[in-house]
Amino acid sequence: MQLFGAYAVLLAFVLAVYAFVAGVVGHLRRRRRLIVSAERATLAVFPALTVAVLCLIGLIFRNDFTVAYIAEHSNRALPFYFKIAVLWSGQEGSLLFWSWLLSGYAFVVLLGGRLRPGRAADELSPKHAHRALVPLASVILAGVEVFFLALNNFAASAFASLPVGTPADGNGLNPLLQYSQMDIHPPLLYLGYVGFAVPFAFCLAALLKRYPGDRWIHITRRWTMVAWLFLTIGIVLGGLWAYKVLGWGGYWAWDPVENAAFLPWLTGTAFLHSVMMQEKRGMLKIWNVWLVFATFLLAIFGDFLTRSGLVSSVHAFAQSSIGGWFVIFLAIAVAVCLAAFFKNKDFLKSENPLESTASREAGFLFNNFVLLVAAFAILWGTLFPVISEWVEGQKISVGRVFFDRINVPIFLFLLFLTGVGPLLAWRRTSAASLKRNFLGPAILGAAVLALCLAMGWRDPYPLVCFALAAFVLAIVAMEFYRGARVLSRRSRRGLALSAVELTMRNTRRYGGYIIHVGIVLLAVGIAGSGFNQQTEGPMPYRAKLAVGPYTLTSLAYTQDDNANFSSEALIVRVDQGGREIATMYPSRRFYKASNQTQSMVADRSTLLSDLYLVYAGDDPETNQPILHAYWNPLIAWIWIGALVIGFGTIIALLPSRTAAARRENPPARVAETAEVAQV
Amino acid sequence: MTLLAAFACVFFTALAAWFVFAGDERLPEDSPAAARLRALRERKQAIYDNLRDLHFEFLAGKLAQPDYQRSRQMLETEAARVVREIQRCGEAS
Numbered sequence: 061m062q063l064f065g066a067y068a069v070l071l072a073f074v075l076a077v078y079a080f081v082a083g084v085v086g087h088l089r090r091r092r093r094l095i096v097s098a099e100r101a102t103l104a105v106f107p108a109l110t111v112a113v114l115c116l117i118g119l120i121f122r123n124d125f126t127v128a129y130i131a132e133h134s135n136r137a138l139p140f141y142f143k144i145a146v147l148w149s150g151q152e153g154s155l156l157f158w159s160w161l162l163s164g165y166a167f168v169v170l171l172g173g174r175l176r177p178g179r180a181a182d183e184l185s186p187k188h189a190h191r192a193l194v195p196l197a198s199v200i201l202a203g204v205e206v207f208f209l210a211l212n213n214f215a216a217s218a219f220a221s222l223p224v225g226t227p228a229d230g231n232g233l234n235p236l237l238q239y240s241q242m243d244i245h246p247p248l249l250y251l252g253y254v255g256f257a258v259p260f261a262f263c264l265a266a267l268l269k270r271y272p273g274d275r276w277i278h279i280t281r282r283w284t285m286v287a288w289l290f291l292t293i294g295i296v297l298g299g300l301w302a303y304k305v306l307g308w309g310g311y312w313a314w315d316p317v318e319n320a321a322f323l324p325w326l327t328g329t330a331f332l333h334s335v336m337m338q339e340k341r342g343m344l345k346i347w348n349v350w351l352v353f354a355t356f357l358l359a360i361f362g363d364f365l366t367r368s369g370l371v372s373s374v375h376a377f378a379q380s381s382i383g384g385w386f387v388i389f390l391a392i393a394v395a396v397c398l399a400a401f402f403k404n405k406d407f408l409k410s411e412n413p414l415e416s417t418a419s420r421e422a423g424f425l426f427n428n429f430v431l432l433v434a435a436f437a438i439l440w441g442t443l444f445p446v447i448s449e450w451v452e453g454q455k456i457s458v459g460r461v462f463f464d465r466i467n468v469p470i471f472l473f474l475l476f477l478t479g480v481g482p483l484l485a486w487r488r489t490s491a492a493s494l495k496r497n498f499l500g501p502a503i504l505g506a507a508v509l510a511l512c513l514a515m516g517w518r519d520p521y522p523l524v525c526f527a528l529a530a531f532v533l534a535i536v537a538m539e540f541y542r543g544a545r546v547l548s549r550r551s552r553r554g555l556a557l558s559a560v561e562l563t564m565r566n567t568r569r570y571g572g573y574i575i576h577v578g579i580v581l582l583a584v585g586i587a588g589s590g591f592n593q594q595t596e597g598p599m600p601y602r603a604k605l606a607v608g609p610y611t612l613t614s615l616a617y618t619q620d621d622n623a624n625f626s627s628e629a630l631i632v633r634v635d636q637g638g639r640e641i642a643t644m645y646p647s648r649r650f651y652k653a654s655n656q657t658q659s660m661v662a663d664r665s666t667l668l669s670d671l672y673l674v675y676a677g678d679d680p681e682t683n684q685p686i687l688h689a690y691w692n693p694l695i696a697w698i699w700i701g702a703l704v705i706g707f708g709t710i711i712a713l714l715p716s717r718t719a720a721a722r723r724e725n726p727p728a729r730v731a732e733t734a735e736v737a738q739v
Numbered sequence: 740m741t742l743l744a745a746f747a748c749v750f751f752t753a754l755a756a757w758f759v760f761a762g763d764e765r766l767p768e769d770s771p772a773a774a775r776l777r778a779l780r781e782r783k784q785a786i787y788d789n790l791r792d793l794h795f796e797f798l799a800g801k802l803a804q805p806d807y808q809r810s811r812q813m814l815e816t817e818a819a820r821v822v823r824e825i826q827r828c829g830e831a832s
Contacts, residue, residue: 061744063741063744063748064744064747064748067744067748067751068751071748071751071752071755075755075759078759093763096762096763096764097759097760097762100758100759100760100762101759103758104755104758104759108751108755111751188777271774272774272775272777272778273774273777273778273781273782274778274781274782274785275781339785340785340789342782483801485796485801485802485806485810486789486793486810487809487810487813488806488809488810489806490803490805490806492803492805492806493801493802493803493806496800496801496803497801542799542800542801543795543799545799546795546798546799566792
């Protein structure tokens with residue numbers, strides 16, 4: 061199985077190299093058979109890598125410790141539901157997993173682009189543009205595959221044998237990874253990172269082909285949304301993992317690897333907004349192309365940061381020599397992007413100018429500018445230790461204070477724009493329209509601000525955040541209400557049904573509003589951290605500790621043991637207002653295979669606040685157990701917000717009913733043509 | 740076991756080669772004129788969509804009457820220009 065797995069990775073590499081070379085030659089010399097065979101070779105990479113991945117999983121479950129990767133990252137006592145996580149827990153396996161996902165995307169793209177025999181797609185449908193661009197896009201995807209498969213074969217093979225002997229047991233999975241979130245978080249995050257290769261491939265293909273019209277940008281947008289959805293959920297799940305596992309009471313530490321995932325998210329978000337200007341008004345074409353390029357390059361850069369050991373992080377893989385490969389690939393990718401851009405710059409001419417600063421176009425421009433400022437600040441802060449080491453010879457890290465000070469005002473402004481954007485009209489908005497749309501939400505925001513002040517809250521950032529949250533929610537509610545009212549009048553249905561109909565008629569717009577609601581909930585959850593409380597103390601039998609509205613009482617101490625780990629736990633009674641409400645079990649585990657100790661957080665989560673307990677071991681002087689207790693208000697809204705964002709994105713990805721009806725009803729188009737021609 | 744693995748490797752290599760080289764498919768090819776016509780039709784459809792959205796926003800009460808009239812006029816002018824161009828391209832081809 062080991063030999064066959066290694067063979068399958070090599071076969072995938074040969075197929076990808078053929079797909080790339082034959083595709084390039086085929087397109088340069090216009091040889092149809094070469095192009096078709098290149099496409100089919102790209103398709104075949106996926107089954108080959110699926111075989112390889114299945115072989116590795118089989119070897120993991122068979123506890124085959126002759127394979128160095130498995131000996132390093134697994135052990136016999138590891139529960140089966142964590143054995144699957146071994147696949148992506150180390151450098152070599154996760155690179156194979158990355159290549160497999162990339163080939164899976166390419167497979168879906170290629171299958172999606174195939175026309176049924178004997179049927180041509182409607183020339184105005186995205187399918188036509190998709191089919192026209194797929195041959196070149198698949199060559200670009202094959203080029204990316206060649207890089208990752210070269211790593212899989214020649215730099216970090218997951219099937220390499222141990223140099224000598226076979227150990228009786230493996231070193232075990234890193235205890236930090238032995239959590240349920242680790243079965244979901246990395247795959248989703250990788251689906252996000254890897255997914256940005258698809259819009260990049262379509263965008264570059266359209267640029268190289270000088271594909272006329274704007275359909276290619278629709279395809280690029282849809283694939284960006286898919287990757288963005290996965291990356292968003294992946295990032296939030298990473299935060300949930302950090303919160304539940306790392307035991308410091310928080311979920312985001314501006315760690316370099318966290319930032320690496322956040323950078324393509326920011327540029328991808330900027331693109332998903334600015335693309336509307338190209339679709340609606342034929343503007344910002346150069347900007348959009350570079351946002352797609354930047355998003356892909358930042359995704360690769362993020363992978364480089366995580367894998368090269370350039371920066372130190374709890375999320376990073378061990379230091380390795382593959383950084384050089386990434387630098388070369390990034391340099392080639394940047395050179396290709398620049399060459400394609402300068403050769404075809406005239407293809408990206410804007411069709412319309414910006415007419416007014418009080419317009420939706422200007423709102424999107426501001427939004428893009430602010431998102432890119434945030435991305436630059438985060439990139440700067442992340443690379444500062446590396447830059448300072450080059451310049452000064454000394455590593456200087458910027459901490460959480462730097463990132464918070466720069467980014468909190470930026471993100472509050474973004475929250476404001478989230479509300480403002482949808483209410484501005486395209487081209488120009490008059491003072492009368494502004495007043496009509498903004499007055500109600502602005503009054504509500506001001507009322508929430510006054511209420512917070514009356515409650516004695518003085519921290520400015522949470523105050524502004526809550527006021528803006530009310531402002532944005534009011535605007536979104538107003539958008540749904542106004543639209544549903546129009547449909548309700550026409551169809552005589554209730555408002556709720558009309559709101560559903562409204563959403564399905566324009567999934568993109570109303571899905572977008574649902575995403576905005578998710579962003580608001582997430583912001584409220586983050587703002588709650590302004591009210592966090594924490595305390596720590598020794599907890600011998602019957603000792604008490606107070607945090608937030610809770611009183612904690614130590615009841616007992618217990619121990620347990622199994623094949624994978626031994627554990628010790630504190631039993632803590634939780635009282636609120638003199639009434640017992642829960643018993644919690646913060647514990648510590650000692651993992652036998654890896655000889656590592658890990659705190660297991662006990663978390664009691666409600667919609668209003670979390671009580672978060674960490675058993676920090678025994679005080680070496682007094683031998684008494686030490687408990688860290690955190691009271692974190694509103695944190696559950698972060699996870700709820702992420703779910704709402706996911707739901708909104710899925711809605712936005714669905715085809716709108718009106719668009720589908722239009723495509724199926726060409727006579728209406730003809731009638732419209734005649735009508736407008738008379739204008 | 741090794742012999743079986745070697746046999747499987749040969750079999751899958753042959754299968755992959757057959758899959759890559761056995762297929763044939765027509766690829767969509769547009770003449771420059773047809774591509775231009777298609778791009779114009781896409782633009783026309785986008786303008787119509789914009790007109791529909793604008794009208795809906797007006798009905799929903801988001802736009803003041805003068806804003807609506809001005810935007811509608813601009814879009815109709817743009818649509819008429821695109822439609823004329825489509826007709827020219829259609830006649831030329």
